[in-house]
Amino acid sequence: MSREALASVSEINPEPFIEAVLGFRDTAAIKAAIDLDLFTALAEGATEPAALAIRTGASERGLRILCDYLTLKGFLAKADGRYAPSPSSAVFLDRRSPAYMGGVADFLAAPEMMALFLDDPVSYVRHGGSLGLANMAPENPIWIKFAKAMVPLVLGSAQGVAAEVATWSPPPRRVLDIAAGHGFFGISVAKAVPGAAIVAVDWPDVVALAAENAKAAGLDGRYATLPGSAFDVDWGRDFDLVLLPNFLHHFDHDTCVSLLEKARASLAPGGRVIAVEQVPDAERISPPWPAGFALIMLATTQRGDAYTEAELGDMARDAGFSGVALTALPPSPASLVLFEA
Numbered sequence: 512m513s514r515e516a517l518a519s520v521s522e523i524n525p526e527p528f529i530e531a532v533l534g535f536r537d538t539a540a541i542k543a544a545i546d547l548d549l550f551t552a553l554a555e556g557a558t559e560p561a562a563l564a565i566r567t568g569a570s571e572r573g574l575r576i577l578c579d580y581l582t583l584k585g586f587l588a589k590a591d592g593r594y595a596p597s598p599s600s601a602v603f604l605d606r607r608s609p610a611y612m613g614g615v616a617d618f619l620a621a622p623e624m625m626a627l628f629l630d631d632p633v634s635y636v637r638h639g640g641s642l643g644l645a646n647m648a649p650e651n652p653i654w655i656k657f658a659k660a661m662v663p664l665v666l667g668s669a670q671g672v673a674a675e676v677a678t679w680s681p682p683p684r685r686v687l688d689i690a691a692g693h694g695f696f697g698i699s700v701a702k703a704v705p706g707a708a709i710v711a712v713d714w715p716d717v718v719a720l721a722a723e724n725a726k727a728a729g730l731d732g733r734y735a736t737l738p739g740s741a742f743d744v745d746w747g748r749d750f751d752l753v754l755l756p757n758f759l760h761h762f763d764h765d766t767c768v769s770l771l772e773k774a775r776a777s778l779a780p781g782g783r784v785i786a787v788e789q790v791p792d793a794e795r796i797s798p799p800w801p802a803g804f805a806l807i808m809l810a811t812t813q814r815g816d817a818y819t820e821a822e823l824g825d826m827a828r829d830a831g832f833s834g835v836a837l838t839a840l841p842p843s844p845a846s847l848v849l850f851e852a
């Protein structure tokens with residue numbers, strides 16, 4: 512087909528390819544904007560490069576080029592040489608907003624994550640996963656970054672889980688939070704269920720951070736920790752609820768089954784197991800976040816994946832449960848996965 516003929520077919524367009532090749536440019540621009548606290552400065556009235564330069568200490572030229580790029584990408588609007596945050600930027604990227612989430616870049620686009628992704632992309636595709644343990648290496652410090660950075664992204668789903676279990680009759684009183692990270696799944700349950708006591712498992716430095724968060728939330732006497740690998744630590748018994756939030760997707764089917772068997776063995780009679788997962792549709796190409804999540808697991812873990820409902824059901828049955836029941840956790844894209852007795 513001639514160049515002209517190609518151009519006349521609207522869906523034939525080289526731009527998505529060039530944009531994809533330059534995808535790192537978006538990461539760079541947004542990281543610079545967050546580090547300069549650009550969206551806060553704009554919202555506070557420094558709307559031109561000269562004023563932004565005084566406010567942020569960056570160069571006027573750098574700010575002009577960065578702001579134009581962010582305008583192209585929909586993060587800002589520009590009129591008469593002045594910039595303003597888009598409605599979404601104002602809600603999520605102005606540091607004064609209660610929904611501020613700029614800090615998630617400290618984990619999602621951390622240098623270690625970027626290296627796992629970009630140093631040799633074909634290697635994890637060829638191999639079907641990371642060559643080494645990558646993020647799942649024991650006590651990998653990346654999880655401290657996760658625990659500090661990702662709370663704004665997962666808090667909604669944690670509160671959704673807590674609201675759900677608080678409706679149980681009776682609500683869970685002994686709760687085990689496996690791979691607790693920042694701890695906010697357990698902490699949210701303890702806040703929603705008066706008297707509930709939480710035991711949190713994670714790497715030592717991570718679970719120490721969860722304990723600090725629990726203390727700040729006023730849960731001092733109701734929060735205990737078991738530092739160490741979830742595969743090695745004795746979880747104890749008689750839990751009314753075992754939480755596995757955002758943990759199963761780091762592992763293959765068989766490893767997930769062994770974790771679920773261990774969870775099942777830790778339950779009191781009538782106790783339940785809940786995971787939180789990014790669950791794509793059966794075709795795995797929608798919704799966008801859960802479907803795209805699989806590539807993060809491919810690059811950063813040896814055998815992790817975004818599991819479909821059918822795959823989670825197979826895991827459940829192989830671990831002695833009867834199946835799974837999924838509940839959406841809006842506005843979070845994650846799903847609550849209840850493992851049914």
Ligand SMILES: Nc1ncnc2c1ncn2[C@@H]1O[C@H](CSCC[C@H]([NH3+])C(=O)O)[C@@H](O)[C@H]1O
Nearest residue numbers: 654665690691692713714717740741756757
């Ligand atoms: N072998 C392991 N044993 C216990 N925790 C682990 C292990 N490997 C990774 N982790 C933790 O798994 C967590 C995954 S991120 C999920 C954190 C939290 N549950 C949330 O939903 O937001 C991190 O906190 C890691 O430190």
